[in-house]
Amino acid sequence: LALYFHIGEREEKCIIEDIPSDTLVMGNYKVQRWDIHKQEFLESAPGLGMFVTVTTPSDEVLLSKLYGPQGTFSFTSYISGEHVICLESNSTRFVALAGSKLRIHLDIRVGEHFMDEFVAQAKDQMSEVYFSLEHLMEQIHHISKEQNYEREREEKFRKASEETNSNILWWAVVQTLILISVGIWQIKSLRDFFIAKKLV
Amino acid sequence: GMGSGMGSGGRSGMGAALRALVLAGLLCAPRAGGTELTFELPDSDKQCFHQELERGLKFTLDYQVISGGHYDVDCYMEDPNGKMIYKETKKQYDSFPHRTEVKGVYTFCFSNEFSTFSHKTVYFDFQVGDEPPILPDMSNRVTALTQMESACVTIHEALNTVIDSQTHYRLREAQDRSRAEDLNGRVSYWSVGETLILFVVSIGQVLLLKSFFTEKRAGSGRAGT
Numbered sequence: 411l412a413l414y415f416h417i418g419e420r421e422e423k424c425i426i427e428d429i430p431s432d433t434l435v436m437g438n439y440k441v442q443r444w445d446i447h448k449q450e451f452l453e454s455a456p457g458l459g460m461f462v463t464v465t466t467p468s469d470e471v472l473l474s475k476l477y478g479p480q481g482t483f484s485f486t487s488y489i490s491g492e493h494v495i496c497l498e499s500n501s502t503r504f505v506a507l508a509g510s511k512l513r514i515h516l517d518i519r520v521g522e523h524f525m526d527e528f529v530a531q532a533k534d535q536m537s538e539v540y541f542s543l544e545h546l547m548e549q550i551h552h553i554s555k556e557q558n559y560e561r562e563r564e565e566k567f568r569k570a571s572e573e574t575n576s577n578i579l580w581w582a583v584v585q586t587l588i589l590i591s592v593g594i595w596q597i598k599s600l601r602d603f604f605i606a607k608k609l610v
Numbered sequence: 611g612m613g614s615g616m617g618s619g620g621r622s623g624m625g626a627a628l629r630a631l632v633l634a635g636l637l638c639a640p641r642a643g644g645t646e647l648t649f650e651l652p653d654s655d656k657q658c659f660h661q662e663l664e665r666g667l668k669f670t671l672d673y674q675v676i677s678g679g680h681y682d683v684d685c686y687m688e689d690p691n692g693k694m695i696y697k698e699t700k701k702q703y704d705s706f707p708h709r710t711e712v713k714g715v716y717t718f719c720f721s722n723e724f725s726t727f728s729h730k731t732v733y734f735d736f737q738v739g740d741e742p743p744i745l746p747d748m749s750n751r752v753t754a755l756t757q758m759e760s761a762c763v764t765i766h767e768a769l770n771t772v773i774d775s776q777t778h779y780r781l782r783e784a785q786d787r788s789r790a791e792d793l794n795g796r797v798s799y800w801s802v803g804e805t806l807i808l809f810v811v812s813i814g815q816v817l818l819l820k821s822f823f824t825e826k827r828a829g830s831g832r833a834g835t
Contacts, residue, residue, distance in 0.1 A: 413645045413661045413736060426648040426731065428784065517645060542762050549769045556776055560783065567787040574794040581801035588805060592812040599816050607823060 412440075412517040419443075419510045422498040425518065430490040430559035433521050433552070437462075437495065438482040440515040451513050454479055459500045460514075467491025476500055490559045521552035643738035646777075648676065651683065651722045652729045658719040661736065665713040668739035671696070673720070674703035674781045677788035679728030684721040690714025700724070703781075733781055 417423050427435060441460055442451040462483045464473035472493070473485045487493055499512055651657055663669065675681045685704070687696040689712055696706050696718075710716070722730050 413647075413659050415657065415659045424650065426650065428648065428780070516647075518647065539758050539762060542766075546762070546765050546769065549773070553769070553772055553776060556780070560776075560780060563780075563783060563787065567783060567790055570787065570790040570794050574790065574797055577794065577797050577801070581797070581805075585801070585805060585808065588808055592808065596812055596816050600819060603820055603823070609823070 412438075412515045414513050414515040416511050416513055419499060419501045419512055422496050423514070424494050424496040425516075426492055426494055427518070427520060428492045429487050429520055430555040431487055433487050433555060434484060435487065435493070435495075435518065435520050436482065436484040437516065437518040438480075439477075439497065439517070440480045441499065442479075442513040442515075444511045444513070446510070457500075461496075461498045461500060463496045463498075465494045465496070467493065490562065521548075521555070644736060646733070646735040648731060648733040650729055651678075651720055651732050653725045653727055654723050655729075656719055656721040656723055658717055659734075659736070660715050660717045661738075662715050663710050663713065663738065665710055667710045668707065669710065669716075670705060670707045670737045670739070671718060671734065672703075672705045672737075673732060673734035674785070676731040676733055676781060676784045678730035679725055681730075681785060681789070683730055683732055684724065685718065686721075687716065687718040689716055735777070 415423075429435065439460065441458060442453065443458055444450075445452045458479045459476050460479075460481065461476050462473060462481070463471060464483075464485050466472050466487070466489060468489065468491075472487075473483065475483065477483065485493075495518070497514065497516075645661075649657065671687065673683075673685060675683050680700075681702050682700040684699045685696070685701060686694060686698070687706065687708075689695050689710075691712060691714075695708060698704060718734075718736070720732050720734070722728075
C-alpha cells in the first residue's frame with residue numbers, strides 16, 4: 411500500500427529525482443477517479459490512463475508513454491542530474507467539470523534492483539544468503555555512484571562560491587575606480603563651468 | 611562444494627534451520643515500506659499526501675526544503691480521526707517520529723500558502739518502520755545465527771545508516787548550492803544596478819548644479835544688460 415495524493419483531472423504532477431548516471435529508477439502507480447454520483451473513488455475507471463514523461467537534466471525526453479490505470483515504468487539515467495518524472499492523465503473531459511479529481515498511488519525506487527521476489531523463491535538457505543548478498547552489493551554500488559556524483563556537485567558548488575567571491579571583489583574595485591574618476595570629472599566640469607560663467 | 615557444506619549444517623535440526631532461514635530473510639530483506647519524493651510546491655499552494663497505516667506502527671517523516679525563497683515551509687500531519695499530531699510553520703527541515711495509535715489513513719501536508727512569489731522544492735522521506743515481530747519471542751528462540759547471516763545483518767544495518775547519512779548530506783549540499791547560486795546572481799544584479807545608479811546620480815548632480823546657475827545667470831544677465 412503506497413502513498414497517495416490527489417490532483418485535478420487535467421493537472422500534471424511532477425516529481426524531481428536528482429540521481430547519478432547509470433542509475434535505474436523504477437516507479438509504479440495506480441490511479442483512481444472520483445465518482446461524483448457515488449462520492450467515492452472508483453476502483454478502476456474505463457479508458458483512464460496516465461502519460462508518464464521523464465525529462466533529463468538537459469531537457470531531453472527520456473521516456474514518454476501512455477500507461478493504463480495501473481502501471482510500472484522504469485528508466486536508466488545516462489547523465490547525472492535532476493530528472494523530472496511527470497504524470498498527467500489522458501482525460502479529455504472539459505476542465506469545467508468541477509469536483510473531479512484523481513487519486514494517484516505512487517511508489518518510486520531509485521538504484522535498487524528489488525530482490526525480494528528472488529529471496530522468496532530461494533530454494534535453500536544458501537541461495538537466500540546469496541541473493542541477499544547480491545542485494546547488498548547493489549546497495550554498495552549505488553552508494554559509490556552517489557558519492558561520485560556528490561563530488562561533481564560539490565565542485566559546481568565550490569565554483570559558484572568562488573565566482574561570487576571574485577565577482578564581489580572585481581565589482582568593488584571597478585566601482586571604486588568609477589567613483590574616483592566620476593568625482594574628478596564632476597569637479598573638473600564644475601570648475602570649467604564656473605570659470606566660463608565668470609563666477610570664479 | 612559450498613552447497614554441500616551448508617546443507618550438512620541444515621540437516622541437523624530442520625526446525626532451527628527453518629527459523630534461521632525466516633530470520634535471515636526478514637533481516638536481510640530491505641526495510642519495510644517507505645517513500646521519498648522531491649517535488650515542486652508552487653507559491654500559495656498546498657500539497658497533501660496520504661497513507662493507510664495499521665495500528666502500532668512506527669513511522670518517521672523527514673522533510674527538507676531544498677530551494678526557494680527563505681527555504682521554509684509549513685507542515686502538518688493529521689491522524690485518521692482528524693487530530694493534528696504534528697504542526698509546524700516556516701520550518702526548513704525537521705524529523706517527526708511517531709507510533710500510530712489508530713488504524714486508518716494518515717495525512718500530511720506541505721503548505722507554501724504564506725509565500726506570494728517563491729515556489730519551493732521540498733524533499734520528504736516517509737519511512738514506515740518494521741512491524742512488531744510476528745512471533746514476539748522469535749529473537750529468544752534463535753540461539754545462533756550462522757556467521758554469514760550475522761555478517762549479512764551487520765552489513766545491511768551499516769549500509770542503511772550510510773544511505774541515510776548520504777541522503778542527509780546530499781540535501782544539505784543541494785540547499786547550500788542553491789543559496790550560493792542565488793547569492794551569485796544577486797551580487798551580479800546589484801553590482802550592475804549600483805554602477806548605473808552611480809553614473810546617473812553623478813552626472814545628474816552636475817547637470818542640476820549647472821542648471822541652477824544658468825537660470826540665475828540668465829536673470830542677472832538680463833538685469834545687467
